[in-house]
Amino acid sequence: MKAAIITSFDLPPHYGDVPDPAPAGPEEMLVDVLAAGLHHLTRGRASGAHYSSIAAVPLVPGVDGVGRGADGKLRYFAQAPGQPGTMAEKTVIALDHSIELPDDSDPVTLAGAMNPAMASWLALRCRAPFRRGQKVLILGATGSSGSMAVQIARHLGASQIIAAGREESRLVQLHALGATDTVTLGDDRLGTLAREVDVVLDFVWGNSAVGAMEAVLMQRPNRSLPLTWIQIGSMAGEIAAIPGAFLRSACIQIVGSGHGAVSGREMLKELPTLAAEIARGTFRIDAKATPLRDIQRAWSQVPQTGERIVFTP
Template structure:
């Protein structure tokens, strides 16, 4: 079969022939792959920089942790791969797949799950979001950020505040239900003042953070208390597009009611992952099929993987490899 194959960490995937995967137990099933999204997670694992990265495999490793395809009986599903998914065929686990509704495009279905996991789990399980709360999304102009905006609104957020760098993308979020936008392209003092003003007028209940780095430092500084009673804010770290480390003053940590947690591979419980597959993903696929959840993809062919792997994607879109 044809596949994208990486032989050493940090190298570009090669479009080449590769042995077909073999089923090893009764919990596995063969899938003909139709689409697999190129995500930051895939690139990070392929480069060896992600904490879940596996050791080098000199025989080659296929990237892509999930994808959409067709089973032998014709059923169209989204599934997690036992092996890589950027190939014509892949082995998937029966308990880690979701039947797709009619009306949803393969590429849209392939693009959604990582973003849904990176937003819905954080909102529902880490932040314990309730209807009527105010949610701030740091890094809202990216693909997952745009999905998070829509899911927060769907879950009943009273106000959604979006932080981002791209001015045009920030403006486009207003059509998705964002109530207020904040640009990081302003000086630190102005940024902090804007956050403080919002927090004083409508206390921020939840921060969903995809950036970390300096913007996270500014957010925590803006919420710093002065010794009086404070509003509880649940801060959930999901990504680190602005840097992996921050400076956090002990005084800041002690000065206001802060719940700081992370959401990612390894932090999710078995029960949460089961709900993701049984409840959350099916619901989100239905929303996308009906046009209530909107995303944009850039579709590329498997044979073009070598020249498109490092392609810069702007405007909160996602690259999807089609087979």
């Protein structure tokens, strides 16, 4: 079968032939892949840099997708580390890591949106005691997952959504997606705008997170007000040197959200609702269908603002 193939962690994948995968038991299923999104997680695993990467090549990249099995049902599936990649004509999925979709769902839209939407959806539904009317700060809001986080926070009922990022041109566009306030990372106004937030969705981490945390805590009028800081991504670095005084002087809880922090059972419980909202058109999604044979060119291409590349075999 045709597939994208990684032969070196330092090179983009190429289009070629690999053997068809085969299910190992009744808990697995061979599916025809209809669409597979190019996400940050996909790139991270394919480069060997992500904590869930499998340090062996050659491999087929792709962490999730939409496909159809021999039973004729349309499914969204997410691959655990070690499972076959999804950027191929066929892949093997674990049935307990998949959900059935309405047959009229658009595979390209679902494949492009589920992974970036899942990050903030699971964070707010599983990792924070989030309630309607609470206030949310999103660090790294100009990325694909960050811009989805703005829409999801609005959908879940946040009363204030502060979007912080580096690109001012992209920040301006987030007002239309639900941001009540926008500010660049490092701007002195960040602490003032976010001084009463209940939850922080942090896609940046590193020194940027330390600076933002200090700015928020310094301006916080009531430091006993609970603050849940959810570490989701590490665009500014894997290490954040958080001073102990931050933890002692405020009611702040720092948690992570990702594979491991959220159990497979919790994910499966949440994903059908999220998929239904995406299929219903609740969120603005710009998914670009790209033939899998163009993998090498598209992998290195810089997408347009908000655009999500989705490969179709």
